Amino acid sequence: MTTTAGEARPAGPGRQRLHEAALRLFSEHGVSGTSLQMIADEVGVTKAAVYYHYRTKDELVVGVVAPFLDRVSDVVEAARARRGRRAQVEVLLEGLVDLIVDVRRLYVVAAVDPVIAHLQEHYPRMREIGDELRELLAGPDADAERRVAVVFFLSGLVGPLGDASCRDIPDEDLRRMLLGTGRRSLLPRRASRA
Amino acid sequence: MTTTAGEARPAGPGRQRLHEAALRLFSEHGVSGTSLQMIADEVGVTKAAVYYHYRTKDELVVGVVAPFLDRVSDVVEAARARRGRRAQVEVLLEGLVDLIVDVRRLYVVAAVDPVIAHLQEHYPRMREIGDELRELLAGPDADAERRVAVVFFLSGLVGPLGDASCRDIPDEDLRRMLLGTGRRSLLPRRASRA
């Protein structure tokens, strides 16, 4: 694991509160729909205070998403260390579900926001991690149908994490449900287990 | 089916070109990330010309999404006309997959854009159609696990429609793949066919 962001200022408690406020607003209004003023108001500081920590809005967005990407990267590495496709997919499935249930909002934003998608052009590592994840999930020489199943799975996780009707499901329950539903959509035949 | 939008001007060729340009930009930059100027430029007119057709940006967004909602509503009605849960789900599955493959971009925007989500507060019919769809898919007395599976399915459809790696798959192939993957994630056991 290598750290993702080249950041201009040392991390601190102010930085952490900024991330939390920004993420909450990003997940509700989208990145484009969230202004630096809204974030500053949420934290209770001024816009200029935000600009002390990040030089541009883009860098703030990257700063918010980077820790998540590092954790995804860790899961991918852990899966790579396993031998056998089945075991690798199993590590990816459990690791990813654990991770995203822990950081619900972060996955929703990182997975679907168009601003994130465009940032991948300037921060290649963002795209690389996603590509590696999809590639390892699909396996070598995957046909179009398999790739569709993988993208379907990754996109399917977004709904239960973001939807209002699922927001009150406890983490432990949601983890179990997503694992079951995920296995059904990813693994060809017969695969549930508890 | 009742028509969704209360619109200020008669529909015409100008209106249609506006919808197409707006939708293309919405799907690439999100609704918030798309300005009326960008839309006007894409069509080759001025901002003021856009304001002849719609009084606000919100009304334009509703105008773009409304035809899609009507078609979803038609699918729901068609499913309601069937007797038996299994048959209803089958009609929903096939009808929905047919529909969204036909209007890929429209489903991606309508399903995930935060602006659309917030518009549902002012246009209750938008929310109602989604609620009816989810309810009919989940069935009566659905438990949390079933609701998660339904939301997972609806959200999963977004990925293959929007993702770059799937964009060159022909409609016919994509339809077949989504039907298969969808059935696996929605119907408890053994269900493929063709």
Add this chain to the structure above:
DNA sequence: GTCTATAATGCGATAGAC
């Protein structure tokens, strides 16, 4: 580390000519 103040630009929206 946070503030006030401000610059420069773009936004949604309106008025009125053609």
Add this chain to the structure above:
DNA sequence: GTCTATCGCATTATAGAC
């Protein structure tokens, strides 16, 4: 039905005091 021109405001971002 489309245009030019403009209003008022919010936006990202900077400069400099404390």
